[in-house]
Amino acid sequence: MSPSGEQFVLRAAGYRATVTEVGAALRTLTHDGRALVRNFAEDEVRPVYSGAVLAPWPNRIADGRYPHGETVLQLPLTEPERATALHGLVCWAAWRPVGHSRSSLKLEHTLWPTPGYPFRLRLVTTYERTEAGLTVSVSAENTLTGVAPYGCSIHPYLVGGAGRVNDWTLRLPASRVLDVDPHRLLPTGQREVAGSPFDFRDGHPIGPLKVDHAFGGVEFGAGTTAEAVVLAADGHGVRLRWDSMCPWVQVHTADRPEPVLDRTGLAVEPMTCPPDAFNSGRDVVRLAPGATHVVRWRLAAV
16 A cells, blocks of 8 residues: 555546545646646655645644643644644544545545644545646634634645756745744744845746745735746746635745755745744634634646
């Protein structure tokens, strides 16, 4: 059996996607044979969170600790080299298929209470293929008493076309960037992108710039959606569109020691909250008992 579990294939209008049982992850996405995300092999352990669903928080929690009411909760340190809890609790969980057709897939996972996250969530990830691209949605329902802190994102590595990140152009409608501690990648403040190398609002080549930052001040256009676009020199590329539930977006140029991973995809992760939000409280969803939170993204060829 594949280390990423059962494989679910979706096809429609020239698009083909493969989603995995483990992490409800997007393993491959192509349009007319052209890769839109950096894929990984069926017999490979998923590298660096490629395509995974991130919940019940995206990004990092400093020291894995956060306050909740009168207590402080402690999560496992899943990024021990930085002493952080990274990307939630469901990246390596098995998701159960509850609906699958040629063009759609629904996967469900129950997140049971743990000492660091004593809440029970019913999580549902849905993939739908249409002529407009691949839509991904994640819903979370709080099925216990008590208000649960919550956030989510997805983790695709977008591929503009031939070459590497250095050869592509990024357009990102975000006016602020979080400065980070270079050792732990935790936020230390924020600033305007104007006049900095991080100003991608009008689109410009990424070049050798190293990015592993969260961006805010996202401009949402008509229909309360925003989009990032990654283009190759020939004008082809990929766009990622999301709704106003995600006012933050993490961008990472995938600087890695492994040649097969180093700058071969651009991670673009629209998030409901910024890094370390369980401590700052910024934009954390407070999920009341019985309440459901839903967020959507769409990937499409350019």
